[in-house]
Amino acid sequence: MAKVLMKGNEAIGEAAIRAGCKNYFAYPITPQSEVAEYLAKRLPEVGGVFLQGESEVAVGYMIFGAAGAGERVMTTSSSPGISLMSEAISYIAGAQVPAVFVNIMRGGPGLGGILPSQGDYFQATKGGGHGDYHLLVLAPDGVQEAVEMTMNAFTLAEKYRGPVMIMGDGLIGQMMEPVEFPDTLKTEPSNKDDWATSGMDHRKSDKRNLVKSLFLDPTELNNNNLALKAKYDQMKREEVLYEGYNTDTDYTVLIVSYGTMSRVCKTAIDMMKEQGIEVGLLRPKTLFPFPEKPVFDAATKESCKHVISIEMSMGQMVEDVERSVKGRREVDFYGECGGDIPTPEKIIQVIKALL
Amino acid sequence: MQTEIKFAGFGGQGILLSAKLLAYAAMKQGFFVAWVPSYGPEMRGGTAYCTVVIGDKRIGSPIIKNPSHLVAMNRPSLEKFANDVKPGGVILINSSLIPTRSGREDIIELIVPANDSAIAVGSVKAANIIALSAFAAKTKIVDLELLKDCVKAEFAAKAKIIPLNMKAFDEGVNIANKS
Amino acid sequence: MGKAFSKPVSLSDTMTHYCPGCTHGIVHRLVAEAIDDLGIQGKTVGIAPVGCAVLAYNYFNCDFQEAAHGRAPAMATGIKRVRPDLIVFTYQGDGDLASIGMGEIIHAANRGEKFTTIFINNAIYGMTGGQMAPTTMPGQRATTAPTGRDTELTGMPIRMANLLKELVTPGYVTRQAVLNPKQINRTKKAIKKAFEYQVEGKCFSFVEVISTCPTNWGLTPLDALTWAQDTLLPYYELGDYKIPE
Numbered sequence: 001m002a003k004v005l006m007k008g009n010e011a012i013g014e015a016a017i018r019a020g021c022k023n024y025f026a027y028p029i030t031p032q033s034e035v036a037e038y039l040a041k042r043l044p045e046v047g048g049v050f051l052q053g054e055s056e057v058a059v060g061y062m063i064f065g066a067a068g069a070g071e072r073v074m075t076t077s078s079s080p081g082i083s084l085m086s087e088a089i090s091y092i093a094g095a096q097v098p099a100v101f102v103n104i105m106r107g108g109p110g111l112g113g114i115l116p117s118q119g120d121y122f123q124a125t126k127g128g129g130h131g132d133y134h135l136l137v138l139a140p141d142g143v144q145e146a147v148e149m150t151m152n153a154f155t156l157a158e159k160y161r162g163p164v165m166i167m168g169d170g171l172i173g174q175m176m177e178p179v180e181f182p183d184t185l186k187t188e189p190s191n192k193d194d195w196a197t198s199g200m201d202h203r204k205s206d207k208r209n210l211v212k213s214l215f216l217d218p219t220e221l222n223n224n225n226l227a228l229k230a231k232y233d234q235m236k237r238e239e240v241l242y243e244g245y246n247t248d249t250d251y252t253v254l255i256v257s258y259g260t261m262s263r264v265c266k267t268a269i270d271m272m273k274e275q276g277i278e279v280g281l282l283r284p285k286t287l288f289p290f291p292e293k294p295v296f297d298a299a300t301k302e303s304c305k306h307v308i309s310i311e312m313s314m315g316q317m318v319e320d321v322e323r324s325v326k327g328r329r330e331v332d333f334y335g336e337c338g339g340d341i342p343t344p345e346k347i348i349q350v351i352k353a354l355l
Numbered sequence: 356m357q358t359e360i361k362f363a364g365f366g367g368q369g370i371l372l373s374a375k376l377l378a379y380a381a382m383k384q385g386f387f388v389a390w391v392p393s394y395g396p397e398m399r400g401g402t403a404y405c406t407v408v409i410g411d412k413r414i415g416s417p418i419i420k421n422p423s424h425l426v427a428m429n430r431p432s433l434e435k436f437a438n439d440v441k442p443g444g445v446i447l448i449n450s451s452l453i454p455t456r457s458g459r460e461d462i463i464e465l466i467v468p469a470n471d472s473a474i475a476v477g478s479v480k481a482a483n484i485i486a487l488s489a490f491a492a493k494t495k496i497v498d499l500e501l502l503k504d505c506v507k508a509e510f511a512a513k514a515k516i517i518p519l520n521m522k523a524f525d526e527g528v529n530i531a532n533k534s
Numbered sequence: 535m536g537k538a539f540s541k542p543v544s545l546s547d548t549m550t551h552y553c554p555g556c557t558h559g560i561v562h563r564l565v566a567e568a569i570d571d572l573g574i575q576g577k578t579v580g581i582a583p584v585g586c587a588v589l590a591y592n593y594f595n596c597d598f599q600e601a602a603h604g605r606a607p608a609m610a611t612g613i614k615r616v617r618p619d620l621i622v623f624t625y626q627g628d629g630d631l632a633s634i635g636m637g638e639i640i641h642a643a644n645r646g647e648k649f650t651t652i653f654i655n656n657a658i659y660g661m662t663g664g665q666m667a668p669t670t671m672p673g674q675r676a677t678t679a680p681t682g683r684d685t686e687l688t689g690m691p692i693r694m695a696n697l698l699k700e701l702v703t704p705g706y707v708t709r710q711a712v713l714n715p716k717q718i719n720r721t722k723k724a725i726k727k728a729f730e731y732q733v734e735g736k737c738f739s740f741v742e743v744i745s746t747c748p749t750n751w752g753l754t755p756l757d758a759l760t761w762a763q764d765t766l767l768p769y770y771e772l773g774d775y776k777i778p779e
Contacts, residue, residue: 005379005390023616031394049615054641058608061601061638065612068599069579073616091602114394142389175417176375176390178382197597197613199620201576210591212582212600260417267415341418 003178008143008168009034011179012076012102013042015150018184021072021100022048025062027055027081030114031170032104035076056081060088067097068211070196072154076102078170079120080111082128089163090129093228094213096195098157101135102150102166104173107339115339116170116260121316124165125288132225134232135165136239137287139258143177145285151182156239160231161195167287169312171260171341232289241285242294245269250303251280253351254329256295256321257310258284260341265310268347279351280304287317295324299331306354308332312341356411358496359419363404363436364428364449369483373426374405376487376509380502381409389417402431409496426490428469428483433457447490449482465493465534472526478516481523488527499528542566544575546595555748555755557712558586558654561725562593564718565623565652568726569596572733578621579613581606583635585627586660604635607642610649621732622649629659632668632692639694643738646703650728651738653694656745657766664750668692671765676750691769695742699775705737707776711744711767713759720772737778744770 006014013035016024024043026036036052043050049066053059059075063085066073077085082103092099105120107113124137136156140146149166157164193203197211215221245262246269247254257265262283269279282298284291299307299321307329309318318333325331334350336342362374371392378390389408406422408414425440426447427433433446433453440446442461451470467489473482484506491502503524510517541547544566552558569575578596582588584603591598601609606624614622631639631653639651658676659665666676666683669691673682683691695709706728710721721743728739744766748758 003382005375005382005388025612025615051611051615053608053611054637058605058611058638058641061605061608062612062615064601064605065581065599065609065614066616067612068609069613069617069620071616073612087602088605095600170394171391171417174392174394176378177414178388197579197599198617199577199579199597202620208595208597210598210600212591212598214588214600263414264416264418270415343418343420344416345420 003180005176006143006179007034007174007176008146009104009173010038011143011147012150012166013038014181015147016074016100017042017046017048018181019072019151019154020184021074021154022046023066023071023073024049024075025051025053025059025066025073026075026077027053027059029078029081031106032076032078032102032173034173035102056084057087060085063099064088064092064095064097067092067099068095068197070192070198074100074102076104078104078106079108079117082120082123086123086129089135090131090133091213092163093133093135094131094224095211096161096227097211098154098161099163100150100153100157100166101163102168105167105169107337113339114170116312116341117337117339118169118259118261118312119316119337120167121287121311121313124167125290125320133228134288135163136160136235136289137165137167139167139285139287140172141259141262141283142172143175144179146172147179147181158190160235162231167259169260236289239286240289240291240294242291243283243285244298245281245283246273246278247280247282247298249278249280251278251301252303253279253306253308253354254298254304255279255281255308255310256284256317257281258287258317261310261312264342264344265347268344268351271344272348272351277351277355290320290324292324295321296326296328299325300328304329306330306332308334308351308354310342310347310350311335313337357414358409358424359422360407360409360424360426360496361404361419361422361436362407362426362428363402363432366403368403368428369480370403370428371405372509373483373487374407376502376505377491377497378407378409379505380497381407383501383505384497386410387412387414389414391417402435404432404436424490424494426486427453428486429453430455445490445494447486449486451482465489465531467527467530472530473523476522476526477519481520484520484523485527485530488524489531492528492531493534542570544569544578544595546593548592550593551589552586553749555746555758557656557745560712560718561652561654561721561743561745562590564722564725565625566594567722568729571726572729574621574729574733577619578623581609581622581624583624583626583630585630587625587627587654588661590625604630604633605638606630607635607638607647607651611642611645611647614647614649618648618735621729623652623729624649625652626654627660628653628655628657628667628669632694640698640701643698643705643740644701644703646705646738648732648735648738650732651740652725653740653742654745655694655742655770656747657691658747658750660747660750671769693770695740695775698740703738704778705776706731706739706778708740708774709742709744709770709772711762711772713744713746713763717772731778744772
C-alpha cells in the first residue's frame, strides 16, 4: 500500500480496523479526540460498533463487557481519562480478557495541561489500578510505529489474554507523518471458546463460561495471581523490544529515552557526533516488560562513563534504568514536563555538563 | 539535508491546510516529512501555527525552535516568529494584513498581498493557497505541478471550488515570480 | 400424572449463600423460569453486581460476567453492542444501581440499550452489613444511620422506576414485589415481558422488585414481609411505569 500522510490519532484508529478490531468505545478528551472522530465515521463503513460512552468509567466496563464476550475491542484516552479507566483495567487484568487501551499522554497531575507529556509512566508500568497486575506497555516514537504497535497490540492482548497499552503522547497523536499500513492481521482470536461469554449456543457447548475477577477462596485467588505472574514472566522472556542508536561507537554517555523524547535525543546525538562527541541511545519500545538486560549491557560497555534517563516527566523511567544498571554506573536524570518538549540544543547542554 | 517551514496566522486562515498540502507534496516527491501542529483551546480566531519538516532521512526531533522559513499570515505571527528564522531563509509576509516588515537583513522577504489577491480571484478564503504557491515558487522546496495536484486532490470532494483554488495557485506563483 | 414442579434448567443445582427469608432466591427462580420459557439459555449472558448477588453467577446456568460495583449496565452495553444476538441481563441491588451506578443505569436506559435490568430494592445495603442505601426509608435504621435516616441530611429515598420513566427514550419500566404469591406471579409476568422486549429487540427493560432483607432489618422473615408491605409499598407504588409503544 502507498504511503499516506496521517495524524497519529487517525492512524491509530485506522490501524485498529486493519487489525480486525471493529469495536470501539470512548469518551472525548484532548489531545486524542480525533481517534473517536475518525472511528465515528469509519467504523459504520466497515459494519463496526462505535459508541461514545457517558464517562471513562463506563467506557472501561464497555470494553470489559465486549472483551469478555470474546470480541476485539479498543478504547483511546488521555491521562485523566486513563485514571478513570484504571478501575476497569484492574478488573480486566484480573478476569484475564484481552483489550487494547491507548493513552495519548498529556501533562498532569490533576487536570494538568493538554500538551505532550510522559508523566504516566508509573501509572502504566507499575499499576494505576489496584492489585497485582501489569499492562504490557508499548511506546511508539512516531506515527508509523504507532500504527504497527496498535496492530500488534491485539495479537499480544490475545496471546496473553490481558490488557495491552499503547503509550503515545500529545505530539504523536497530533502530528502527521507518512504511514504505510502493514497487511491485515488474522481476524479471529484462536482460543476464545475456552473462556468468552459468547453464549453456549454460539460455541455449541453445554458448558457455560464465566468472566470474573472475584476469588473469595485464598488458594484460588493466589492461583489466579500466580497465573498472572507467569504471564508477566513470559512477557519478560519473549516480548522485550528496544532500539539502539549510535551504540556501535565508543560512546561515553548512554541516554535512555523513549517515545517523542527519544527522537529529540537522536537529533542531539547526531549534532554532538559532528562535534566529535559520541553518545549512545537505548530506546525502550516496551516499557513493560522493560529492557533490563539491554540497558545493563549498554550501560556497562567499557567506554560508557555516564548513564542518563531523559524523559518528559520529573523522573519516572529513571527508576527502572537505575534498577537495570544495578549500581554499575551512576544514573542521572533530565526531564521537563510542562508541555514544552526539550530541544536538541537543551539536551546537548545537559550532556556536556555531564562530561 | 533538512528544511523546516513554519506557517502561522489566525485560526481559520487555513494555516494547517497549507502546511499539510506542502507536507503531502514533499512526501509524494519522496522526502521524509512531519507536520507538527500547535494544538490548544483556541479553535477560532486565536493564533495557529504549524511546522512542516522535510528531510532526506528520517526526521529526528520534530520540535523546531529555529525554522528555515516562515509563512506569516498575520501581524502577531510575524512579530512572534520573525527572529527565529535561520539566516538565509524566506519570510513570506501577507501584506494585506501586515503593514510592517521583519526588520531582518539576513533573510529574504517575500511580500504577498494574499487576502487582496484572493479577493481578486474570487474569494478571500483562497488566501492560504496564494501564500502556499507563492512560497513554494520562491523556495522551490517541492515541484510546483505536484503541489498543484495535491491542492486539486484536497478539494476533490468540493469540485465547485477547484477552479477558484487553481486560479489562486497560479496567482501565487505569478506574484512570487514577479517579486 | 405429569411432573408438577421442577428446578428451572437455567438455575444451577447449588446451595445459595442467601440468608433465611431473603427474597433473592425467589427472583433468581423467576429470572431462570423466564429464560427457560423463552428458550434463550444458550444465548443468555448475565451480569452479576457487587452486593449480595455478587455470587449470582454460581446460581444461574448460563454464561456470566461479574462487574465492578455499579458498572453492570456499562458492561451489558459493551456485550450487547458487539453481540446484539445475545440476551443480556444485569441483576443489581439498590446500592449498586441507585448509588454508585446511577450514572451507568441512567445513560444505558437513555440510550435505549436493548438489555434487561433486574433491580432488587430492599432499602438497605445487605452484603456490607446494613448500611444506609439511597432507597432506605425516612427514619429507617441502618448501621450508618443509627437513629434512623434523617432526610434533612440525606434527602428522600430514590424511586428508580419513577426516575427512569421520565426519560424520553422508549423503554419498559415496571415496579413489582415478591411479598406474597399474587405479587410473585405478577413479577414473573413482568420479568418474562422484560426479556420478551429484549428478544424482540424492542427496548431497554427494567424490572424493580421490592424485596426484603430480614437480617439487616432485624426482623423475622414473616415480619419483614409485613414491614415491607406496610412501609415500602406506600412509597414505592407497584405497577407499570412505562410501556413501549
